[in-house]
Amino acid sequence: MFEPKFFWHGADYNFEQWLDYPNVLTRDIELMKAARCNVMSIGIFSWAMLEPVEGEYEFGWMDGLMDRLAENEIGAILATPSAAKPAWMSQSYPEIRLVDEYGRRHPHHLRHNHCPTSPIYRQKVRQINTLLAERYRDHPALMMWHVSNEYGNQNCRCELCLQAFREWLQMRYGSLDAVNKAWWTAFWSHRYTDWSQIEPVDPSVHGLMLDWMRFVSDQVLDFYLAEKEPLQEITPNVPVTTNFMWPNVGLDYWTFASHVDVISWDSYPRWHSEIEDWRLAADTAFFHDLHRSYQQRPFLLMESTPSVTNWQGVSRPKRPGMHVLASLQAVAHGANSVQYFQWRQSRGGAEKFHGAVVSHAGREQTRTFQEVTAVGELLARLGPVLESVNQADVAIIYDLQNEWALDMAQLPRNKDKNYQERCLAHYRQFWQQGVTVDIINSNFTEFSNYKLVVAPMLYLLQEGVAEWLCEYVQAGGTLVTTYLTGVVNQSDLVFMGGSPGPLKDLLGIWVEETDVLFDHHQQTIQLTNKTLSGANYPVKHYADIVHSQGAEVFAVYEQDFYAGSPAITVNQFGKGRAYYLAARYDDGFLTDFYGWLAKMLGLKTAIVHPLPRGVTAQVRTKDTEKFIFLLNFEPIPQTIKLDVPAAVDALSEQVITDAFTIAGYGFRILKLARGIV
Amino acid sequence: MFEPKFFWHGADYNFEQWLDYPNVLTRDIELMKAARCNVMSIGIFSWAMLEPVEGEYEFGWMDGLMDRLAENEIGAILATPSAAKPAWMSQSYPEIRLVDEYGRRHPHHLRHNHCPTSPIYRQKVRQINTLLAERYRDHPALMMWHVSNEYGNQNCRCELCLQAFREWLQMRYGSLDAVNKAWWTAFWSHRYTDWSQIEPVDPSVHGLMLDWMRFVSDQVLDFYLAEKEPLQEITPNVPVTTNFMWPNVGLDYWTFASHVDVISWDSYPRWHSEIEDWRLAADTAFFHDLHRSYQQRPFLLMESTPSVTNWQGVSRPKRPGMHVLASLQAVAHGANSVQYFQWRQSRGGAEKFHGAVVSHAGREQTRTFQEVTAVGELLARLGPVLESVNQADVAIIYDLQNEWALDMAQLPRNKDKNYQERCLAHYRQFWQQGVTVDIINSNFTEFSNYKLVVAPMLYLLQEGVAEWLCEYVQAGGTLVTTYLTGVVNQSDLVFMGGSPGPLKDLLGIWVEETDVLFDHHQQTIQLTNKTLSGANYPVKHYADIVHSQGAEVFAVYEQDFYAGSPAITVNQFGKGRAYYLAARYDDGFLTDFYGWLAKMLGLKTAIVHPLPRGVTAQVRTKDTEKFIFLLNFEPIPQTIKLDVPAAVDALSEQVITDAFTIAGYGFRILKLARGIV
């Protein structure tokens, strides 16, 4: 486990693109100092420049770069170059290129398209990684390993991968008979009689396709572990990471997470776009919290853009203030670094118009450069925040394998399943209240600290999950779950007896059928007591028709043939309570519901007074004090009322005793002695 | 030809999925009795369970199932398993898997993807079919053969299929020169000089592609006939069917129809969706009538869902009453069975969330189970209806080869050709009036019983069709046809002299050009006399500019440069009359027009009084009495006025003398002595 000694500020520096430009390095170092950068990620796509001919190496330029960084007290996050192989390698060893679902071997193009199983490719990677580690093991610039880049779903169908998949299945199931049962292969006459018949080409056998996705994720992890091995051997004291992405790339990051020394990720929200900034801010907060939760520790923001991207259709320059605000947001949710892609804009290739700290203009007199510098200065002043952590009363379950299975499910309503979007909707309610949330996997077991666990649409129950949810509520916890929960087991087989499967006792209900609604259909609910102030909350998309078997009816439907039947139930189970939201509700309901629940359960909030729309408050705590980050994602100034008699502005050390205003896209960091509020 | 002795009620029972569940069969038989089921379709996808290893058979479970069904007086509709081949067979005999248009042989996946020509696959199918027939030839449960399942367009491009296609062409055309002429191959230098040059890969040679579609249809029929051969030899007294689908699957069901002992089909309307239920009901009625018309005899409803589907994007549970109503609708239009897919919901695979009689919950205390039971009880009480038939005054031509040719045609307006939709629009007018309609193929020749034949958009005239249409009108019949009629011959060659080709004399017109309208363009028509009450009927999409050569002008255009020219003509021809609707009109016009025409021609209606919107009346007649099915497809109650002094409620035997009300999604069946009304 790794913790930085100061906030990191830096960027991807693809210096290999500038070897023909003699003055660039000197100029760049000068600009890096000006922008208060202290780390650079280097060498990410440099294999062709390090090993231009098989077995012949050119480390000279890298030596020079490392030396110059060290001389200037800039740390190097040194990458292994496996994300893009040289052309000569693709040509000499065709078997390292992945085979797609049509059986076509990819040409040499783009990046990230190697076979994750190929022994030759693994050997080549081990070789270059070993050379790098041996060469720079004692170099003062070396701060961390950046293994490869943005691993994705290397969905290769070559014979080697298929063979590895069959071995993976043999490990998982033992016998072919067990596979046939788990995958329900009697359906459409799919029973396998020999392992060699198994190919991941059948969208009608959901168990097969789900296991294939798991296998690919495991195989990429295995590739990563092979990459890491020589690094750990040669430089046991240098921490190792690899940069994660948004969680929809086909990897189960929950498994991956325990194999890196620190989580790092690349965050690219599209500010100022079709959705309001404050909603995007809440979504982005979810992903920051997710990355903090992978290891329940602070993380690194390995990439973000200092201005625009060039691959999102339309990407607007960040308005003044937004870059500092977005960078601070990462810190507020647990980041101990702010890093960019990239330092200097390329002259050619597909990413040449991606924003960079140093633009094509090559000047420091740009708004972007000035705002990056402002972040650097700010981070330098936030030293005391570094050892603080985020502490949550609430956990939301976001299970990636559940997402894969749900995406694949053929339901009466297939449109708008929106699993991730629903997790974000539940999350948003807490963000607006300034309540810290952890995002957890369904098989996470250290739940005793949470007052509330929310599990939207937990369709697939992995082994043990029903048990721990029961234990958690039994012991006094509160669980909120929804329609489409407890439907299938880990093999995507429906539970006998129907949903909510093994959660029937916990929830005290059974589901008879599910109404699905078109957009023009109307359904509303009414609360059985006046707990919440609103009325006639609308229903969308899904509405379970539920029978209580002991649960109390919290709300009923108002329309259609199932009017009067339960729309929300709550079941006392042991010392705790379990809520079932039988239908899909919008933000209006969720805000009221979670506002009420937060009060009921006494959830910790950063600021008790309601926050204006678009302002959130996030807390990082350490032994003696805590820091409240107040972030305003609206373009207009907003006023905040204090809950406490006095707080200290963490930057100016000024004492605040009154309401104060935060500028549009502005922020304020308060420091309080721990225990206040 | 086969006729059941009682109304059949049942479902697909995929028992092979439950062999590991010891109590399921007993429980299922108990539930089948409860739901008043008397037939089950079995073994449809069971090849891998019957022949797990090549040449090694496991019939034990099937024996047990057949015995239990027989003991409980439930008939078996026994399937041949060719729709899904075992994995070992795909592996050992790759040539049985179809080759797609890119020359790729399909992997083993999904279902229905065998080569229809492969001698090996045909031999394997003959083998298993022979074994099934020999084993169960005298089994008391065996009621009917269900050959394969939902044959589709097995569009295989392997060398064997290409060779078979060339032989098919040699049979059809005799010489290559005849092929070149029929396909107009001088266009773009496409002339063939050797049979081996012919491949179905050229979208620019429409004659070629149309013949390829015909060949594929014929080849699938040939495959079916080969499947059927051993069954007929071994069990000459057991009727044979195969389940049809909506007619857009690339098979010419009109040809297929004469080779089954009874028509059966799978009907999956999407109730409660984007279009109003009553419109969908009219469309569904068309398809039921189509399936009755294939053989001009009652048919079986082989599949329907008892609740929802899971493959239609959004499929809403049927509202209370709808299941009974939809089932009765099939009966009203000539079905002698109501059957479901499927009996028990699967635990795994792509169809596990498709509705079933027994849901995952496994209980009879569900709305679905109760409504299925209600259908069972109703069918038991409808015995007297069984021998009745539907008799039509009106026929609508719906020619599938015409649809293929039209779909392929490159017209000045290619958007919204909508051939099937237009047939439905014309049909809907009769459905609303309670006028029985047959749907016929263009080459159907027993037309003398019809007072009216409607032929929308009969673009392609097969050999002889022009002649019989002339004969029909000559002898006193009335024909209504439209724009885009009589354009090409059976080879998709335009008639010399332009459209309406050989129908020019019959219609008394020639078409100079065709205006095509965007949605924002306006055109209307005016009737030359006040025959219809409406005015300024609007025109959409297509408007022929027509010259009369003897026809009377029934309506003229009102706008644009061709204002005043004929929009509708009618030509006296022999003892009959032929109408030409030169443009596309909407329901407003069609309702007025067909209302007027029905009166003019004295078409039989079930109820003379106008029916409320959404209510239809369909009649089944036998020697001494007739049954009027009054079906209300609106969710609200509606009142029906009687035309006759008294009628008998066929279920309650109560005498009705007054107007009465039918509940929302409700029905009433009246019994009248034949000759009344």
Added chain:
Amino acid sequence: MFEPKFFWHGADYNFEQWLDYPNVLTRDIELMKAARCNVMSIGIFSWAMLEPVEGEYEFGWMDGLMDRLAENEIGAILATPSAAKPAWMSQSYPEIRLVDEYGRRHPHHLRHNHCPTSPIYRQKVRQINTLLAERYRDHPALMMWHVSNEYGNQNCRCELCLQAFREWLQMRYGSLDAVNKAWWTAFWSHRYTDWSQIEPVDPSVHGLMLDWMRFVSDQVLDFYLAEKEPLQEITPNVPVTTNFMWPNVGLDYWTFASHVDVISWDSYPRWHSEIEDWRLAADTAFFHDLHRSYQQRPFLLMESTPSVTNWQGVSRPKRPGMHVLASLQAVAHGANSVQYFQWRQSRGGAEKFHGAVVSHAGREQTRTFQEVTAVGELLARLGPVLESVNQADVAIIYDLQNEWALDMAQLPRNKDKNYQERCLAHYRQFWQQGVTVDIINSNFTEFSNYKLVVAPMLYLLQEGVAEWLCEYVQAGGTLVTTYLTGVVNQSDLVFMGGSPGPLKDLLGIWVEETDVLFDHHQQTIQLTNKTLSGANYPVKHYADIVHSQGAEVFAVYEQDFYAGSPAITVNQFGKGRAYYLAARYDDGFLTDFYGWLAKMLGLKTAIVHPLPRGVTAQVRTKDTEKFIFLLNFEPIPQTIKLDVPAAVDALSEQVITDAFTIAGYGFRILKLARGIV
């Protein structure tokens, strides 16, 4: 260089489709005379009819056709048949069929899908072309060669093409090191170490893909030159053309243009569709002007439809008058012919419903035939116009390689780059004023005649372009350019220092960043002096944030954080001025701006009085007189005021002294002595 002696009027005559119809030729000749046709394009797709078996020829039918045309004084534009190869050739020589991006060799189908490199195909083409040239060298009907048909982007990836590409690169760059630098291959580790590694399969290496597009264009040109060689040798006095299309087919027609004796093109505007006719007319005018500008000489309209097309989704018949108007429009912009696709409608194949002079009805009593005849008669009376030319004060740069590079560019806003559409928008302003415009390539150097050069979005600056633009302005010219100009060099490498690259001094600005706007964002500009009458002109999509370095600020932004910064600048440079439109403006602004600029620069207009909307005036000039074509593209009559005391109607020879009216879709041609106005 070739100039016809009279206006040509004719069509594609695909007589090879009618060899089995004995009376067609006689009838067609009769109709051609009736329609005043004097040329026919023949033999375009006739290879299979000329050489049905390899090495066996059937020229008899072609001899007969040529003789009959000559007897009737109808000229033959004789095609070489390479656009569609015979089936036997595809079968015997598979290597002549192109290989697509997935490595699949095309089957024999469609047309235009040969490999442009294949030595065998080139040899076969040379053989047939030689035979045609030798046979008809002295035939009196032979007027011109029509080489192949609508060459397109023969994007073949076979080994021969890849090899030819590598040789093309060696010629262009000399060394692999130069390639690596030009393509910035250090990006994503793409450095090539052997020529054989280069394949055009990498969308991330923009330089590679741009060079591939250039190579394909050059290779098709090379194929054309090989086709032309025997024709030139055998018939040195017969002019050679090939028919161009809209410029988006992947060929750089600017290069092609110098290799034909006369430009000819196929124009298919979709009249009466979603956009107003007058806007479409302006767009069509642009393309006519483009084709005139390719050689700065009159051109031929080789194809147009006499009524509808059948490949444009919805293609409406031309309203009365429109056919004559559209034909005259071509003449007004420099066409010396009006020709059609096609003479007689085919009976079969994909184009059988494309409009033709002789429709399937086969009669002359059709509106289409009559309007075609009217064009024939009109052209016969326009003899004096033949030697006149169009003279322009204004040039718009439309660079096809710039379009390719822009299409490929990954920008912060990728939606709606709309390069061609923007060129059309600037053009439209001049069209409305009756100002003649040339369309030029960016490397066109004979610019001294232009008072104004407009260069929208000139993203890529080919070698020398910056220099000549500077020279042009230095010498007194006026330049208008926009955002996204001067960004990359000819290898798609961004200019060091950012945009506008080498145009910084000329424009007196530098661009710091570019705001991109969603449709819901608002930005407007305000003029710094009251030059234009309008206010608050809106901005869309792109808005550069610009710093003046000497340029005068002509307008500033009004909103957002960059309010007050320059939105339009103008820089005095030498004797001229250079405008920079920093953002995308709509027609409202462009109309005001170019109206003002036209007055400032004293641009020649055909008619000084403002023209009514939808009416344009185009001028063809010769020694002593000039012809003003007044064309009304609105369906309503419009009144024109004369600028001169008197003019002569070129058709009626009537003297006009007053305002006059032009009918809807009507026209008037005025004749003035040169020098008037």
